Amino acid sequence: xxxxxxxxxxxxxxxxxxxxxLAHRKILPGLYRRFVAGQIPPDAQIIGAARTDQGDDDFxxxxxxxxxxxxxxxxxxxxxxxxxxxxxxxxxxxxGEGGWKELKSRMRAGAVHAFYFSVAPSLFGDIAExxxxxxxxxxxxxxxxxxxxxxxxxxxxxxxxTLAQHFSEQQIYRIDHYLGKETVQNLMAVRFANVLxxxxxxxxxxxxVQITVAETVGVTGRGSYYDKSGAIRDMVQxxxxxxxxxxxxxxxxxxxxxxxxxxxxxxxxxxxPVEPQEIVRGQYQSDGKAPSYLEDAEDPNSSTESxxxxxxRISNWRWQGTPFYLRTGKKLRARTSEIAITFKEPPHSIFDxxxxxKANELVIRLQPNxxxxxxxxxxxxxxxxxxxxxxxxxMSFADALGPDGRDMPDAYxxxxxxxxxxxxxxxxxxxxxxxxxxxxxxxxxxxxxxKRRPEPYDPGSSGPDEALRLMHRDNRRWREIR
Ligand code: NAP
Numbered sequence: 001x002x003x004x005x006x007x008x009x010x011x012x013x014x015x016x017x018x019x020x021x022l023a024h025r026k027i028l029p030g031l032y033r034r035f036v037a038g039q040i041p042p043d044a045q046i047i048g049a050a051r052t053d054q055g056d057d058d059f060x061x062x063x064x065x066x067x068x069x070x071x072x073x074x075x076x077x078x079x080x081x082x083x084x085x086x087x088x089x090x091x092x093x094x095x096g097e098g099g100w101k102e103l104k105s106r107m108r109a110g111a112v113h114a115f116y117f118s119v120a121p122s123l124f125g126d127i128a129e130x131x132x133x134x135x136x137x138x139x140x141x142x143x144x145x146x147x148x149x150x151x152x153x154x155x156x157x158x159x160x161x162t163l164a165q166h167f168s169e170q171q172i173y174r175i176d177h178y179l180g181k182e183t184v185q186n187l188m189a190v191r192f193a194n195v196l197x198x199x200x201x202x203x204x205x206x207x208x209v210q211i212t213v214a215e216t217v218g219v220t221g222r223g224s225y226y227d228k229s230g231a232i233r234d235m236v237q238x239x240x241x242x243x244x245x246x247x248x249x250x251x252x253x254x255x256x257x258x259x260x261x262x263x264x265x266x267x268x269x270x271x272x273p274v275e276p277q278e279i280v281r282g283q284y285q286s287d288g289k290a291p292s293y294l295e296d297a298e299d300p301n302s303s304t305e306s307x308x309x310x311x312x313r314i315s316n317w318r319w320q321g322t323p324f325y326l327r328t329g330k331k332l333r334a335r336t337s338e339i340a341i342t343f344k345e346p347p348h349s350i351f352d353x354x355x356x357x358k359a360n361e362l363v364i365r366l367q368p369n370x371x372x373x374x375x376x377x378x379x380x381x382x383x384x385x386x387x388x389x390x391x392x393x394x395m396s397f398a399d400a401l402g403p404d405g406r407d408m409p410d411a412y413x414x415x416x417x418x419x420x421x422x423x424x425x426x427x428x429x430x431x432x433x434x435x436x437x438x439x440x441x442x443x444x445x446x447x448x449x450x451k452r453r454p455e456p457y458d459p460g461s462s463g464p465d466e467a468l469r470l471m472h473r474d475n476r477r478w479r480e481i482r
Contacts, residue, residue: 008420010041010111014103016094016127017118018048019062022146026177027118028063029071030413035083037409039417047106048089049099050119059089094123100134113141114419121148125162132166142419144173147238148229149428152444153437160430169430173419178239179426180411180418183370187246187339188255190372197362198251200343203322207359207476210325210340211243213366214332214481218284218459219306223296230304231281235328237440241268242428243339244324248314257424261432268435272313274443281447281454282307282464284331290459293330303447305454306330309467310443311474323474327467331459333481337366340479355388363479371396 013031015023034040048059064084067073073080088106092099107113115131117124124145131137145163150156163172178184191197200206213235219226226234245264252259283306286292293306307329314324343360351357361375372395380387409417418426455464462468462481471478 005037005039007039007041008112008417010043010108011114011420012045012047012107012111013114013116013416013420014047014049015116015118016049016092016123017116018059018089019050019052020118022118023048024062024066025070026410026412027116027416029067029073030410030416032067032071032073032080032083033409034413034417035086036079040086044086044111045106045108046087047103048087049092049103051091051093053091054089056088060084060087063087094119094126094130097130100130100136104134104136107136112420112422113137114144114416115141116144116416116419118146121146121150121159124159128163128166137166139168139171141167142171142173142422143167144175144416144419146175148233149174149238149433150437151229151233153434153441156433156437160434164430170424172427172430173415173424174428174430174433175415176238176242176428177411177415178242178366179428180415181366181370182409182414183364183366183372184243184246185426186372187364188260192251192255202318203320205343206322207342207344208323208325208474209247209342210479211240211247211327211338212340212479212481213240213328213337214334214462215328215330216332216335216460218290218293218331219296220291223293224298226306227297227299227302227304231306231308231328231330232440232444236308236310236326237436238428238433240326240328241436244312244326245432247339247341248319248324250318255425257427258429260425261429265429265432265435266316267314268432268439270314270316270319271439272315273439274310274312276446276450278311278470279443280307280309280464280467280470281305282309282329282457282467283454284329284459285456287459290331303451303453307332307454307457307463307467309463309470311470325471325476325478327463327478329457329463333460333462335368336481338479339364339366351386351388357388358390369396 015027017023031040031046064075064080067080068075090099090103090106092103115137117127119127128143150159191201245267248267249263250266252263283293286295294300294302297304309325309327312324312326341362345359346357349356357377363373365371365373374393375390376393377388378391380389415426455466457464462478468478
């Protein structure tokens with residue numbers, strides 16, 4: 001299957017924080033891949049901005065090293081030199097007044113203007129104010145803001161209000177890279193472009209849903225930073241909430257940014273408060289070699305969670321009685337992100353002696369190996385009567401789409417191209433982010449009030465035992481993390 005690459009309009013993209021980790025790891029290599037794919041017009045400009053005092057050529061050398069290291073590109077790659085010519089650099093301190101005039105002089109009339117805020121959120125307001133104040137941004141410009149978007153409802157509201165002083169909601173692209181994943185978008189295609197699933201997509205036929213985001217790494221090296229957030233702020237309020245919304249939302253009337261986001265917002269607003277006994281927090285211990293969470297966080301008294309599991313209910317007609325179980329953690333057995341939808345068992349089995357039919361399961365893998373897997377019952381092949389066996393109907397996108405599937409754009413590159421196209425469908429709207437915090441805040445507050453310490457768990461395990469019990473109480477089991 002050949003994937004079509006449609007070039008975007010001519011653009012000037014300014015990356016604030018271009019010397020930082022995210023720019024090096026994701027943004028610059030991603031833009032290079034889009035360039036190679038032919039999606040970036042020849043005159044487009046990518047301008048780095050940060051405090052580091054350097055010129056265009058220094059930044060090109062820096063970008064080249066980053067693209068080679070993180071993009072797996074060879075230094076003598078023939079397109080690389082060509083791509084580097086699209087890059088420029090202006091030294092700017094977000095809090096100072098120097099450099100802005102120079103930046104303005106580089107922006108071309110007629111091109112789409114986009115500004116990527118790949119800096120600490122505390123600088124978002126300074127940059128927004130100066131872009132507007134120096135007349136660099138206009139009504140058609142777009143800004144891209146990174147996570148975290150606030151640390152609670154109050155700070156998210158304040159950030160929304162700050163950005164709103166200079167930019168309209170249609171200009172603000174709040175990035176959640178989970179939404180840029182091929183599989184996540186495919187979730188919408190599967191649900192709304194097939195007649196097969198949607199009639200079954202409700203509490204009558206779905207027993208429960210599990211969403212898992214498991215990592216094998218701990219927080220070594222950034223423990224004191226992570227300790228201010230924890231798993232619920234870092235993963236649940238944003239990424240997992242977005243996945244939950246896409247599974248649970250009603251069909252939008254059209255695949256249009258506001259129609260999709262309106263439906264997602266309704267899901268968040270329908271979330272019931274989580275009971276304290278239906279949530280488990282954990283902290284990884286030391287395995288004798290690697291440090292424990294407390295050592296990584298450099299705070300022996302930290303009660304921040306590196307793991308969280310919870311049972312979530314959605315209060316609406318479609319989902320009454322179908323729980324959604326969410327879990328995410330560091331230092332777990334395997335690195336995997338998946339959504340598993342377990343259907344109900346057939347109400348009556350006609351195959352008395354051949355094994356009871358097992359429930360169908362649809363598993364959507366986000367990583368590794370993006371794809372979908374549907375488990376169905378069939379007759380065990382061969383003679384010997386009617387025996388039932390469950391088999392997977394596996395659709396790995398990399399295999400199904402051939403060489404092009406293997407070369408699927410990374411979430412960041414896809415999302416940046418959407419910014420240039422002016423398509424906000426895969427970005428969070430301000431009211432969505434606030435509604436997500438409004439649901440998360442009381443959970444965090446209840447923990448803080450309870451003063452209960454997180455449950456310890458072994459590195460390389462699937463989390464604290466208490467999380468297993470959360471499921472067992474409902475006569476269900478977590479899927480294996482592997
Ligand atoms: P980082 O490595 O610390 O980089 C920060 C960047 O901001 C550097 O380029 C720095 O360059 C620049 N900067 C700092 N102070 C500045 C100022 N006053 N004026 C102008 N530029 C300034 O951070 P990062 O990991 O790239 O993260 C950037 C943003 O992305 C953060 O909001 C983070 O939460 C978010 N994020 C990062 C990742 C990731 O994988 N790294 C993932 C998700 C979200 P100079 O020192 O040269 O000024």
